[in-house]
Amino acid sequence: xxxxxxxxxxxxxxxxxxxxxxxxxxxxxxxxxxxxxxxxxxxxxxxxxxxxxxxxxxxxxxxxxxxxxxxxxxxxxxxxxxxxxxxxxxxxxxxxxxxxxxxxxxxxxxxxxxxxxxxxxxxxxxxxxxxxxxxxxxxxxxxxxxxxxxxxxxxxxxxxxxxxxxxxxxxxxxxxxxxxxxxxxxxxxxxxxxxxxxxxxxxxxxxxxxxxxxxxxxxxxxxxxxxxxxxxxxxxxxxxxxxxxxxxxxxxxxxxxxxxxxxxxxxxxxxxxxxxxxxxxxxxxxxxxxxxxxxxxxxxxxxxxxxxxxxxxxxxx
Amino acid sequence: xxxxxxxxxxxxxxxxxxxxxxxxxxxxxxxxxxxxxxxxxxxxxxxxxxxxxxxxxxxxxxxxxxxxxxxxxxxxxxxxxxxxxxxxxxxxxxxxxxxxxxxxxxxxxxxxxxxxxxxxxxxxxxxxxxxxxxxxxxxxxxxxxxxxxxxxxxxxxxxxxxxxxxxxxxxxxxxxxxxxxxxxxxxxxxxxxxxxxxxxxxxxxxxxxxxxxxxxxxxxxxxxxxxxxxxxxxxxxxxxxxxxxxxxxxxxxxxxxxxxxxxxxxxxxxxxxxxxxxxxxxxxxxxxxxxxxxxxxxxxxxxxxxxxxxxxxxxxx
DNA sequence: TTGTATGCGTTATCAA
DNA sequence: TTGATAACGCATACAA
Numbered sequence: 150x151x152x153x154x155x156x157x158x159x160x161x162x163x164x165x166x167x168x169x170x171x172x173x174x175x176x177x178x179x180x181x182x183x184x185x186x187x188x189x190x191x192x193x194x195x196x197x198x199x200x201x202x203x204x205x206x207x208x209x210x211x212x213x214x215x216x217x218x219x220x221x222x223x224x225x226x227x228x229x230x231x232x233x234x235x236x237x238x239x240x241x242x243x244x245x246x247x248x249x250x251x252x253x254x255x256x257x258x259x260x261x262x263x264x265x266x267x268x269x270x271x272x273x274x275x276x277x278x279x280x281x282x283x284x285x286x287x288x289x290x291x292x293x294x295x296x297x298x299x300x301x302x303x304x305x306x307x308x309x310x311x312x313x314x315x316x317x318x319x320x321x322x323x324x325x326x327x328x329x330x331x332x333x334x335x336x337x338x339x340x341x342x343x344x345x346x347x348x349x350x351x352x353x354x355x356x357x358x359x360x361x362x363x364x365x366x367x368x369x370x371x372x373x374x375x376x377x378x379x380x381x382x383x384x385x386x387x388x389x390x391x392x393x394x395x396x397x398x399x400x401x402x403x404x405x406x407x408x409x410x411x412x413x414x415x416x417x418x419x420x421x422x423x424x425x426x427x428x429x430x431x432x433x434x435x436x437x438x439x440x441x442x443x444x445x446x447x448x449x450x451x452x453x454x455x456x457x458x459x460x461x462x463x464x465x466x
Numbered sequence: 467x468x469x470x471x472x473x474x475x476x477x478x479x480x481x482x483x484x485x486x487x488x489x490x491x492x493x494x495x496x497x498x499x500x501x502x503x504x505x506x507x508x509x510x511x512x513x514x515x516x517x518x519x520x521x522x523x524x525x526x527x528x529x530x531x532x533x534x535x536x537x538x539x540x541x542x543x544x545x546x547x548x549x550x551x552x553x554x555x556x557x558x559x560x561x562x563x564x565x566x567x568x569x570x571x572x573x574x575x576x577x578x579x580x581x582x583x584x585x586x587x588x589x590x591x592x593x594x595x596x597x598x599x600x601x602x603x604x605x606x607x608x609x610x611x612x613x614x615x616x617x618x619x620x621x622x623x624x625x626x627x628x629x630x631x632x633x634x635x636x637x638x639x640x641x642x643x644x645x646x647x648x649x650x651x652x653x654x655x656x657x658x659x660x661x662x663x664x665x666x667x668x669x670x671x672x673x674x675x676x677x678x679x680x681x682x683x684x685x686x687x688x689x690x691x692x693x694x695x696x697x698x699x700x701x702x703x704x705x706x707x708x709x710x711x712x713x714x715x716x717x718x719x720x721x722x723x724x725x726x727x728x729x730x731x732x733x734x735x736x737x738x739x740x741x742x743x744x745x746x747x748x749x750x751x752x753x754x755x756x757x758x759x760x761x762x763x764x765x766x767x768x769x770x771x772x773x774x775x776x777x778x779x780x781x782x783x
Numbered sequence: 784t785t786g787t788a789t790g791c792g793t794t795a796t797c798a799a
Numbered sequence: 800t801t802g803a804t805a806a807c808g809c810a811t812a813c814a815a
Contacts, residue, residue, distance in 0.1 A: 152785060154810065164784065179589070181564040185505045186808030189791045194502065196566075199546070204534070205730075205747075210527045217521070217548045221555070226566060229516070229546035231534045238538070247498040249513075249543060272496070358734055387734055394736075413522075414731065417675055417704060419711075430522075469801060471794065479800065503792030506807045 157182055188250065197440060198246040198254040200230045200239070206357070207412040208382065208429060209257060212279065215433020216255050223441055225252070236260065243269050253440045255279060255433075260324055275443040277436045281326050286452050291439050293432065293454045297327050300425045300458040301334025302341075304379050304407045307460060309342050313377040313405060316344075319364045319389050320353035321381035328353070328381055331409070335379060356381060361388020369396060375404060377466065383408035383415050383424055390418070390465065405466035409458065420464035427458050474499055505567065514757060515563040515571040517547045517556070523674070524729040525699065525746060526574060529596065532750020533572050540758055542569070553577065560586050570757045572596060572750075577641055592760040594753045598643050603769050608756050610749065610771045614644050614726075617742045617775040618651025619658075621696050621724045624777060626659050630694040630722060633661075636681045636706050637670035638698035645670070645698055648726070652696060673698060678705020686713060692721060694783065700725035700732050700741055707735070707782065722783035726775065737781035744775050 155163045156171040163171075174180075188194040199216050201209040213229070220227045228249060232238040239261060246254055253275030259266060263284060270276050270290055278292040308316050318335045321328040336346050352368040354360030361384060369375060369392065378393075380386035386408030393404045400406055400420055408415065411426040435454070442449045472480045473488040480488075491497075505511040516533050518526040530546070537544045545566060549555040556578060563571055570592030576583060580601060587593050587607055595609040625633050635652045638645040653663050669685040671677030678701060686692060686709065695710075697703035703725030710721045717723055717737050725732065728743040752771070759766045 150808090151787080151810080155785095158810090162784065167784085181561065183506075183567060183808050184565040185502055185511065185567050186791090187810075188502045189500075189506050189793085190808080190810045192791070203531075204521070205524070205527050205531050207522070207524070207527075210522050210524075213546070214520075214522050214548055214550075217546055218550070221547075226545050226562060228543050229530070229534055230538075231531060233531075233535070244498065245543060248501040250500060250502050358730065391734075391736075413675065414734065417708075417731065418734070419708075419736070467792090467802080468794080472801095475794090481800065484800085500792050503807090504794075506809090507792080507794040509807075 192250075194250050194252055195224055196226050196228060196249065196251045197437075198228045198230060198242075198249070198251045199257075200232065200242055200246075200254065200259075201257045202232050202234050202239075202260075204229070204231045206384070207414065208410055211412070211429035212257060212433035212436070215430035215435075216437045217433075218430070219434045219437040223437075225437075225441070234260075240269070243272060247272055253277070253444045255436045255440055256281070258325070258327070260322075275440060277440045277443070279432070279436055282453070289443050291443065291449050291452060291454060293436055293439070293456065295327065295427060295456045295458055297330035298334035298337065300409065300460075301331045301379065302338040303458075303460050304409075304425060305335055305338035306342075307462075308377040308379065308405055308407065308466065309338070311377075311405060311466070314344060315350070315372070315374055315376040317350040317352070317368055317372065317375045317378050319361060319368065319378055319380040319385050320351055321356045321360075321385065323353050325356070325381075331379075331381060350375070353381075354385065357384045358388040358391075361385030362392050363388075365389035365392040369393070377405040378407070380406065380408045383410045383412045383422055386422055386424065386465075387414060387418055390420075390422070401464065401466050407460075407466045411461060415461075416463070423463045423466035424461055425458035426461040427456065432456060509567075511567050511569055512541055513543050513545060513566065513568050514754075515545045515547060515559075515566070515568045516574075517549065517559055517563075517571065517576075518574045519549050519551050519556075519577075521546070521548045523701070524731065525727055528729070528746035529574060529750035529753070532747035532752075533754045534750075535747070536751045536754040540754075542754075542758070551577075557586070560589060564589055570594070570761045572753045572757055573598070575642070575644075577639075592757060594757045594760070596749070596753055599770070606760050608760065608766050608769060608771060610753055610756070610773065612644065612744060612773045612775055614647035615651035615654065617726065617777075618648045618696065619655040620775075620777050621726075621742060622652055622655035623659075624779075625694040625696065625722055625724065625783065626655070628694075628722060628783070631661060632667070632689070632691055632693040634667040634669070634685055634689065634692045634695050636678060636685065636695055636697040636702050637668055638673045638677075638702065640670050642673070642698075648696075648698060667692070670698075671702065674701045675705040675708075678702030679709050680705075682706035682709040686710070694722040695724070697723065697725045700727045700729045700739055703739055703741065703782075704731060704735055707737075707739070718781065718783050724777075724783045728778060732778075733780070740780045740783035741778055742775035743778040744773065749773060 258280040352364040354364035408424040415422040575597040669681040671681035725741040732739040
């Protein structure tokens with residue numbers, strides 16, 4: 150048995166001749182090493198959990214692509230968990246992943262409270278938190294976050310430079326961490342320009358096109374002279390764009406619009422969307438490589454990684 | 467040990483008192499049953515493989531959502547494999563899934579040859595093939611296919627009724643099975659109307675927006691008087707729509723366009739896309755339920771399930 | 784270089 | 800109702 154094990158796992162201690170014989174026979178017999186048994190013996194599953202809140206959202210789909218791709222490169226299999234924004238599902242996911250004895254997890258955009266979150270991540274021996282910060286550092290855990298505040302400031306500054314003063318923020322879910330950071334950046338940039346913050350210029354909704362539509366409709370109903378809209382993400386930006394167009398406003402003539410993420414839709418829609426570009430697939434890939442570092446006990450380069458977005462100027466602003 | 471096992475697995479043979487005590491203690495100890503060991507003992511992993519060719523494509527993302535969701539409902543975990551249209555990756559995926567001892571697999575849009583495919587699926591003890599037919603039936607396997615030919619005929623007939631005669635087909639990858647079926651329906655519908663098939667009216671490309679753009683550009687370069695375009699999917703339809711608009715053609719005034727899938731983009735784009743609607747998430751859900759039936763040894767309702775699409779008339783045709 | 788005992792954490796089976 | 804034993808298929812540690 151051990152000789153076969155050594156041959157199959159490419160380990161030394163087997164003569165080339167015997168190894169070839171074993172490998173040939175294994176192939177002939179359609180033998181596939183049983184990862185379940187192997188995992189039980191080694192206490193490593195070479196398996197990770199990927200938790201996203203909506204795989205249907207291009208934002209997460211792109212991240213999932215990056216994660217899966219490098220997981221494959223490094224010989225890891227990935228369990229997909231799609232919580233559909235449900236808090237209950239977010240919790241039961243942890244249980245499921247624990248039972249599977251995953252080696253680590255990539256957790257995207259978790260919404261739970263800081264306290265609940267600590268309990269969740271405390272269970273994993275390795276984890277990467279995407280799109281979520283932690284007040285106190287946690288061992289064997291790295292956070293990867295977009296510098297939302299900086300991005301928001303860049304976007305708003307651009308709009309200010311274009312002469313806009315009445316700049317609205319179409320916000321995402323109020324409990325979303327990145328939403329809070331973007332709102333902060335929005336306020337800070339306005340503040341620097343001496344423009345007082347007006348809560349009437351902020352309207353939130355679900356982070357999809359429909360959410361963007363209803364938020365924009367509500368906003369325009371009470372603020373008819375909006376000159377620019379900074380949206381939580383591209384999906385919402387597109388929804389807002391539609392509402393503007395349907396009410397006879399020209400983009401960017403009457404209203405300038407800036408989104409965030411640079412999903413494929415941004416260049417499909419007309420006018421093409423000016424947006425804060427993020428290479429989501431490479432962020433997913435980075436998350437996976439970082440997770441592997443943690444799993445393998447290597448010191449990751451940083452406890453909290455910041456990703457800078459870049460304003461891509463197209464036609465909507 | 468057995469008493470604990472029985473208590474945790476909600477099996478009979480434990481007094482209510484002892485069971486409560488065990489459960490309370492397990493909770494206090496943060497005990498999570500080890501699925502790896504359980505799987506080794508039971509030879510069932512309650513795990514399935516989901517293979518898609520591009521999770522970034524809304525078509526597959528929606529299906530993945532449906533599969534994952536009902537997998538969760540039935541207590542299954544899902545391994546995600548994203549082949550990125552790579553044939554090599556499609557094959558290595560099979561090996562990976564075999565090693566993980568999955569209970570079954572949902573295989574989407576496989577491109578391999580019939581022969582290679584039989585070898586692939588022969589390894590799984592349960593499988594559902596989405597978007598791929600099989601000439602000879604295979605035990606423990608069900609295929610789920612969209613009635614592409616019927617859909618194509620409905621689309622073309624609609625265009626004919628609108629008075630179009632010069633109807634082009636913007637095709638998907640030439641080795642795609644659904645592409646072949648849609649082409650067949652396209653030809654059949656034209657034939658019934660007494661319009662001879664003109665290969666010059668067919669141009670293929672990758673099944674994304676860019677593919678639709680380049681195919682449409684090539685098509686319009688040699689067939690300037692196209693009156694309608696039937697596209698392989700919505701992504702390609704949108705690409706074609708853009709090319710038409712950029713060349714000054716009005717949609718649907720000058721050119722009518724019909725897509726397939728009804729992805730969210732179809733209602734986001736302007737003009738909104740007339741398309742053959744498919745409830746992708748529910749197809750994914752159906753695939754998963756069917757797979758569970760096979761796994762549990764229940765006779766599935768059919769060996770080959772056909773899904774009918776429905777023409778949703780919006781603004782592009 | 785090759786081979787043998789032991790244990791990973793669970794469940795099936797049989798006994799008390 | 801409760802408990803003891805063996806087995807699942809591997810890898811680790813140790814012998815030959």
